[in-house]
Amino acid sequence: MAISSRIQILSFLAGLALASSAVAASQPSHGFVAHYQVTRSGQPLGNATLSLQLGANGTYRYTSEVDGTAGVAALLAASVNEESQFRWNHGGPESTEYHYRMQTAFKHRHRQMTVDWAQGQVSVDEGKGVQQYPARPGMVDHNLLLLAIGWSLQQGKTGALALPVAVRQTVETEHFQISKDGSVSVPAGHFQTQRVDRSDPGKALSAWYAPDQFPLPVKLSQQEGGDIAMQLVDFKRQ
Template identity: 30%
Template sequence: MPGLSRAALALLALLASGLAVAEPALQPFRARYALALRGVPVGEALVQLDIDADGRYRMRARSQADAALKLLLPDRLADSAEGHVGADGVAPLHYTHERSGGSKREFTEITFDHGAGEVRVQSDEGAARLPLRPGMFDPLSLQLHAMWSLRAQRPLGTVTLVDDASPDAYAVTEQGHETVDTGLGRLDAVKLLRGQPGDRKLAAFWFAPAHGYLPVQVQQWRKGRETLRMTLLGVSPGTP
């Protein structure tokens, strides 16, 4: 009996250890963001994440100008990403980007074919096939990868952003904690920087630990000038 008790205690300790290091699952959400282009408030962006029981995810983002600005900014942007998230991280499968409503129309479709080991890009500018390598993500799956990495306490390192036929590799570095003013009040957030100061393209993301590392602010710069800013207005749970 004493031997059995020690074995039971050892088993419980092992189970407790396994639970302690288990990676927490990402949770579905629906979030609204204030959207500003080149420093000018123009409307809202809606971001939705759905995840099923098998880890299959679908993430969608769409933006549209306020009613008063629709005549000046009639463009509507819609992005969608699908893939799988599990113990090994985020594996994107399919991504689309569409711009409509204005004088300029865009459509891009990207397929991450893990079986064939390639990425297929189809856009208004033509088609391309690229070798699929670790660390390749579409714009939405990259945000999901950052959320997963922060929750699992894994370094992001260098990632490759695939949004057209010419992917760009970026170093993603953690910049510490900052407080961000949002529609939910002032939130503590972990700041990540994609790229390095002085790069032609630079982006910063703020993720709130208290909300499952939900992105609460996003900023993008091009040639040193801010081109986009999204700040959280509100969030509600999604449907698993």
């Protein structure tokens, strides 16, 4: 997989908070580990592991790990690790820290984001100096995207979703549309799903959820970067 694509699955493993119009989700009561197979244009590319751990004092740790195991991704020993720490506030997740690491045989990238909620300020460091900008209530990092959407669906959210997401230099509002879709078959089984599509121009991303069973999608698809897809292999609660 080309380095310039940054293993485009990162777009799937991204983060968002529930908008004020969303139905408030119940605070998570258990952790989990989910495994996915990743393909590009139908060919094996790698594996992804998403996990949630419950911490002390109402804190949570959510990680996304992607390893290239086939094709160019395997030759480059490509891997991506993202870690989010968040709290549960006003019925939804709010980021407190985010760490991103991309590693290949030839290159390494990292990003660290911290949120000072007492001061209402976000600080982002990519090794070239710290950037700061105002935080927004309900804001989360991109790594929490799939999980927060899943919690919203589990609480009966339908229709449009507008979500505040912390990026490099600001908080942007991302837009999604929820619809009924039908049956989907993946390695983990056969599921009746709801489909979520990002509706912002030029941001093609689709995810299929079985919210009565999992807070994460059973399937994802993105055309940008070479027809990347992820399919659920197994999901275990802890």
